[in-house]
Amino acid sequence: MNTYNPITALILFFVIAAFLFVLFRPVKGWFWIVKNSFKGNEKIIIEDILKQLYHFENSGNRVDMKTLVHVLDFNNNRIVEAINKMTINNLIYFEKDVLKLTDTGREYALRIVRVHRLWERYLADKTGFSKTEWHDRAELMEHQLSQDQTEQLAVHLGNPKFDPHGDPIPTRTGKIAEVKGVELPLLPVNSIGRITHIEDEPDVIYKQILAENIHIGSLLRVVENNATRIVFQSEGEEFKLAPIVAANLTVAPIEKEVKLEDNIARLSSLKIDEKAEIIGISKESRGESRRRLLDLGFVKGSDVSIDLLNPLGEPNAYLIKGTSIALRKSQAAKILIKKD
Known part of the structure; x- marks a missing residue:
């Protein structure tokens, strides 16, 4: 027959109370940490969706749910939940099966893009981090900076118009400078131009460009252009790229007579x-x-x-x-x- 032991009951009470305190302690309790983490992840998912839709629309491509799920590294159910919430909040809408940004969604997306590109510029100009790290570090910071902090960063950097890859940085009001030039494979042989932009996605192609040690701002002359390779000379060296890699380089043609000196x-x-x-x-x-x-x-x-x-x-x-x-x-x- 079990007998009531007040000491055991008191110990059990304190154990349960301590567990509940650890679990539900305001702000620092496990429940709140998990809840806030979920909210943070939800915010990240929403902002990544907005940014992806912006890039798709900006490049003239259409995106449906299947494509979006494929490019985002999140649980499918979480993406669907975020899409539903974004639709309710008038950030996106469906046109048949195609996802599109509303004006409000586009403004939000531009704020994320602005933070990302400003932070890449900061990493390039103010730190010693390798260019291979800029994108991933900026991916983290784009979800953390407030609008006030973003404007302080822009002022600190002198309100730059372009990031270190040559991508335009949206202004506070959403205006975007024009990137001059065309994709390198579109230039005929003997064309002379200056590299104005190096696309940093997809990562596998960007790493090939980094391995070739190709520099933004460099003058080049196309010496061969066919379906299998693009060959150009720049700064005393010759570079050979597959067309799919060369397409990540934007070059502004120079119309006036320019001579690339051999020495x-x-x-x-x-x-x-x-x-x-x-x-x-x-x-x-x-x-x-x-x-x-x-x-x-x-x-x-x-x-x-x-x-x-x-x-x-x-x-x-x-x-x-x-x-x-x-x-x-x-x-x-x-x-x-x-x-x-």
């Missing part, structure tokens, strides 16, 4: 017995990295030569203004020279 190259191509003159630093080098190169003496008009080659490949030492400066190949590739 203009990247510092990274300098040989041990060669001398050269610095003619500038590529636009690919920004912020602190650019200032550091200038402070080290890599300024226009300075003479430069190789002081020491690293048997392991890099860094190599360059002699400039009587000082030996070690640079990695990726740094030297952003310094433009004119060989003697």
